[in-house]
Amino acid sequence: MGLIKWERTGPLDTLAHIQGEMSDLLNVLSSAPRGEGYAAMEFPPIIVSLNESSVFVRAELPGIRISDLDIQVMDDVLTIKGERKPVAFGVKTTYLRRERSYGTFARSIMLPEKADVEEVTASYKNGVLLVTLPRAAEAKPKQVVIQKA
Amino acid sequence: MEIREHPTVEKKKIAPDKCVLTGKGDWYFPQSDIYETPDNFTILIDMPGVDTEHITIDLRDNELVINGEVSQEAYRDEKVLYNEYAIGHYHRHFVISDAINRDKIEAKMLDGVLSLVLPKAEHIKPRKIEVKAE
Numbered sequence: 001m002g003l004i005k006w007e008r009t010g011p012l013d014t015l016a017h018i019q020g021e022m023s024d025l026l027n028v029l030s031s032a033p034r035g036e037g038y039a040a041m042e043f044p045p046i047i048v049s050l051n052e053s054s055v056f057v058r059a060e061l062p063g064i065r066i067s068d069l070d071i072q073v074m075d076d077v078l079t080i081k082g083e084r085k086p087v088a089f090g091v092k093t094t095y096l097r098r099e100r101s102y103g104t105f106a107r108s109i110m111l112p113e114k115a116d117v118e119e120v121t122a123s124y125k126n127g128v129l130l131v132t133l134p135r136a137a138e139a140k141p142k143q144v145v146i147q148k149a
Numbered sequence: 150m151e152i153r154e155h156p157t158v159e160k161k162k163i164a165p166d167k168c169v170l171t172g173k174g175d176w177y178f179p180q181s182d183i184y185e186t187p188d189n190f191t192i193l194i195d196m197p198g199v200d201t202e203h204i205t206i207d208l209r210d211n212e213l214v215i216n217g218e219v220s221q222e223a224y225r226d227e228k229v230l231y232n233e234y235a236i237g238h239y240h241r242h243f244v245i246s247d248a249i250n251r252d253k254i255e256a257k258m259l260d261g262v263l264s265l266v267l268p269k270a271e272h273i274k275p276r277k278i279e280v281k282a283e
Binding site for chain 2: 006056060062065087094112
């Protein structure tokens with residue numbers, strides 16, 4: 001396993017830390033759509049990959065119940081919809097820090113090629129959604145046998 | 150409670166200028182929430198892609214150190230076409246005070262979210278003092 005060793009901070013480092021925090025804040029405030037263009041704001045972030053038989057779409061969706069997810073495929077468009085619900089503790093709760101956010105989301109992705117809609121499967125493990133889309137028969141390369149004349 | 154139309158999952162890369170990194174792969178600060186209920190503090194940390202057995206939680210002195218390692222095995226035979234998030238290990242540390250009963254810290258991993266329940270120590274809980282009639 002990897003190790004992380006933190007440098008012990010001296011009194012001057014606290015100032016540097018404040019400076020760092022301020023510049024982070026300025027970055028957030030001055031760039032309305034963060035990241036490179038609009039795509040970076042889309043939720044959930046995805047990774048699309050491919051092997052000989054299927055297209056894989058992975059999405060980081062931690063803390064969502066499967067019943068709150070809705071996945072649809074039409075031709076070559078995959079739609080992921082859902083809602084991330086806030087955690088209910090059932091008792092009086094206050095929060096001291098909140099970085100995670102909640103809400104509804106919907107996202108459609110154009111697939112690199114047509115998928116076999118009947119055979120699409122999805123699994124959700126450790127907060128990562130994996131949609132496996134078998135490539136449609138016409139998208140797979142077909143070996144052409146050369147006939148002897 | 151604020152509900153945003155587009156939730157975001159953002160993780161900040163740990164820059165190697167503040168610390169010394171060893172081992173393979175990048176490390177990220179995952180996002181986390183801290184809640185307080187009358188009996189506990191609850192820390193929720195988004196760690197998508199981490200198996201329960203790859204999480205280590207250490208309590209050293211006043212520091213609670215959480216590491217989660219992600220396997221990238223699955224991508225070996227695949228060609229990545231489009232990539233919006235980085236895969237990496239997670240690290241986060243919190244400084245805790247005497248207000249926490251350290252023997253009873255519990256951790257649970259569900260759907261990529263680690264939840265740590267830190268029970269409050271008896272001496273900081275509000276107590277009702279009964280008035281005795283003489």
